[in-house]
Amino acid sequence: xxxxxxxxxxxxxxxxxxxxxxxxxxxxxxxxxxxxxxxxxxxxxxxxxxxxxxxxxxxxxxxxxxxxxxxxxxxxxxxxxxxxxxxxxxxxxxxxxxxxxxxxxxxxxxxxxxxxxxxxxxxxxxxxxxxxxxxxxxxxxxxxxxxxxxxxxxxxxxxxxxxxxxxxxxxxxxxxxxxxxxxxxxxxxxxxxxxxxxxxxxxxxxxxxxxxxxxxxxxxxxxxxxxxxxxxxxxxxxxxxxxxxxxxxxxxxxxxxxxxxxxxxxxxxxxxxxxxxxxxxxxxxxxxxxxxxxxxxxxxxxxxxxxxxxxxxxxxxxxxxxxxxxxxxxxxxxxxxxxxxxxxxxxxxxxxxxxxxxxxxxxxxxxxxxxxxxxxxxxxxxxxxxxxxxxxx
Numbered sequence: 001x002x003x004x005x006x007x008x009x010x011x012x013x014x015x016x017x018x019x020x021x022x023x024x025x026x027x028x029x030x031x032x033x034x035x036x037x038x039x040x041x042x043x044x045x046x047x048x049x050x051x052x053x054x055x056x057x058x059x060x061x062x063x064x065x066x067x068x069x070x071x072x073x074x075x076x077x078x079x080x081x082x083x084x085x086x087x088x089x090x091x092x093x094x095x096x097x098x099x100x101x102x103x104x105x106x107x108x109x110x111x112x113x114x115x116x117x118x119x120x121x122x123x124x125x126x127x128x129x130x131x132x133x134x135x136x137x138x139x140x141x142x143x144x145x146x147x148x149x150x151x152x153x154x155x156x157x158x159x160x161x162x163x164x165x166x167x168x169x170x171x172x173x174x175x176x177x178x179x180x181x182x183x184x185x186x187x188x189x190x191x192x193x194x195x196x197x198x199x200x201x202x203x204x205x206x207x208x209x210x211x212x213x214x215x216x217x218x219x220x221x222x223x224x225x226x227x228x229x230x231x232x233x234x235x236x237x238x239x240x241x242x243x244x245x246x247x248x249x250x251x252x253x254x255x256x257x258x259x260x261x262x263x264x265x266x267x268x269x270x271x272x273x274x275x276x277x278x279x280x281x282x283x284x285x286x287x288x289x290x291x292x293x294x295x296x297x298x299x300x301x302x303x304x305x306x307x308x309x310x311x312x313x314x315x316x317x318x319x320x321x322x323x324x325x326x327x328x329x330x331x332x333x334x335x336x337x338x339x340x341x342x343x344x345x346x347x348x349x350x351x352x353x354x355x356x357x358x359x360x361x362x363x364x365x366x367x368x369x370x371x372x373x374x375x376x377x378x379x380x381x382x383x384x385x386x387x388x389x390x391x392x393x
Contacts, residue, residue, distance in 0.1 A: 008135035009078040009128075011193065021199040023206060026081060026089060030071065031210060033093045037064045037100040038214045038285060044103050045289045049307040054286070054314070059169065060106050060114075061282050062176055065207075067096055067121045069274070070150075072203045073183075074125060076196045077139070078132040088124055095120035111168060112161045122154040142189040149182030184271055191267070197259050204277050205254055211281045215243045215288030222295030231298045231365060238368040239291035242316065245375035246284060249323050249345070252382050258329050269329060276325045283318030290315055291368075298364040306360070309367055313356035316371050320349035320378070344381050348374040 012021075041064060045057040071092060079085055098117040102110040126147050133143030156175035160168045183190065219239045223232060258273030290312035297305055324345035331339045352374050359367055 005083040007080040007082040009080060009132040011136050011139055012077055012079065012196070021076075021196045023199070023202055024075075024079070024081060026079075026086060027072075027075060027203065028206075030089055030093060031068075031206060033096045033100070034064065034068055034207070035210055035213070037096055037103070038211055038281075039217070040100040040103040042214055042218065042285050042289050044106070045286060045311075046292065047104075049289075049293065049311055051310075054311070056107050057286070058282055059172065060103055061285070062278065063114075063118045063172075064096070064099065065278050065281055066176070066179060067092075067099070067118070068207060070122070070125045072200065073195055074128050074132075076199045076203070077193060078128070078136070088128060092121055092124050095124065107165075107169065111165065115157050115161050115168075115172070119154050119157050122150055122157070126150050126154065139193055142186060142193050145186050145189055146182060149178060149185075153178040153182070180275070184267065187267060195259060200259055200274075201254055204274070205251065208250060208277070208281065208284070209247075211284045212243055212247055215284055215291070216240070218288035218292040219243070219295070222292035229299060232295050234365055235291070235295045235298045235368050238365075238372040239288075239295070241372045242287060242291070242375050243284075245372070245379050246287075246319055246323070248379045249375075249382065250280070250326070253327050253330055253341075255330060273326060273329045276322045276329075279318050280322035280326070283315045283322060286311060286315035287319065294364050294368060302363060304359065304362050304364045304367040308364075309359055309362070310356050312368070312371055313352045313359075316375065317349040317352045317356075320345045320352065320375070323378075324349070341378075341381060341385055345378055348378060 041057060041061050044060060045053060048054075048056060071089075095117050099114060099121065102114040102117060104110070106114040129143045129147045129150070133140045133147070136143075153175040156171050156178065160171035160175070163171055219236050222239075223236050259270050261269040290308055293308045294304065294312060297308060324342040327345065328339060328342035331342065352371055355362070355367065355370050359370070362370070
């Protein structure tokens with residue numbers, strides 16, 4: 001801990017804008033509660049593999065992801081790691097744990113608890129921003145904008161508990177639009193106080209690892225639910241190959257260049273890159289759930305069940321599309337990797353969706369093999385592109 005038990009918030013990014021900054025031990029501990037939250041929302045999807053269940057899963061996933069983003073972007077600018085910051089972080093973790101507990105019936109009887117716990121998370125963040133605005137005059141414009149927008153969204157969430165279902169969920173959607181729109185409309189306020197260009201990409205990478213970890217756990221859970229057999233072993237290996245390929249594709253091209261576009265006021269580039277991580281996380285977790293189901297069904301089903309086929313294909317296609325957007329933005333900003341890889345990823349996403357549509361008579365192993373091949377070929381193409389770049393350089 002710092003020498004003083006209490007320190008006022010300070011503008012971290014103003015101290016040395018180009019300083020390499022790493023995640024703190026507190027941030028890594030904070031991430032642990034999101035391991036549990038992602039596991040809970042994945043379990044919800046596992047029990048609701050339908051189109052309505054998938055959209056419900058997305059609605060429950062978004063507040064969890066946005067809670068993590070809010071804490072990360074506050075910390076990258078203002079955290080002090082003093083006693084006050086640690087205690088507020090603990091309170092946020094408790095609120096997120098309550099949010100996770102309410103996930104399973106978060107669109108039913110527990111929807112009030114889900115909404116109130118999310119309001120608690122956001123109220124702590126708003127309090128932190130108000131404190132930062134008081135002690136950091138240079139940040140007051142941005143802080144006022146964020147505190148106002150996030151407060152409006154939190155009040156809508158709070159008001160939703162007095163509205164019956166399904167109108168309650170309409171208010172949740174409106175509140176999320178306000179939440180996401182607040183940074184989008186901040187404009188030059190963000191360019192004056194940009195986030196850390198090294199810290200945020202690392203934090204997003206760590207969250208991606210959390211979700212990939214849940215996908216790996218799903219594979220292990222699927223195998224543990226039945227006696228070991230050749231079919232289930234092959235499906236499990238293919239599931240691991242999908243997760244490994246997604247890891248490779250993402251971490252082979254991720255960097256902080258999209259955030260640096262904010263320095264010159266190009267908010268669209270930076271926020272599109274940031275928000276693309278949401279469907280990526282949604283897709284990875286959904287893919288893990290699908291693999292778990294397919295491992296189990298491979299022991300007793302000759303054909304890949306419709307729900308499992310659509311989930312594995314939709315989840316993977318969402319991942320590949322998000323990765324294409326992330327890669328294209330990075331290339332557009334002058335990176336030395338070819339934009340054609342983004343087109344290849346879109347093509348693979350279309351191919352995988354084609355499997356969902358036309359693969360009615362596919363066995364679990366054939367279906368999984370095709371999806372895994374669509375992901376693995378992206379790794380091969382990335383390796384070839386790296387080789388070509390090194391030869392031409």
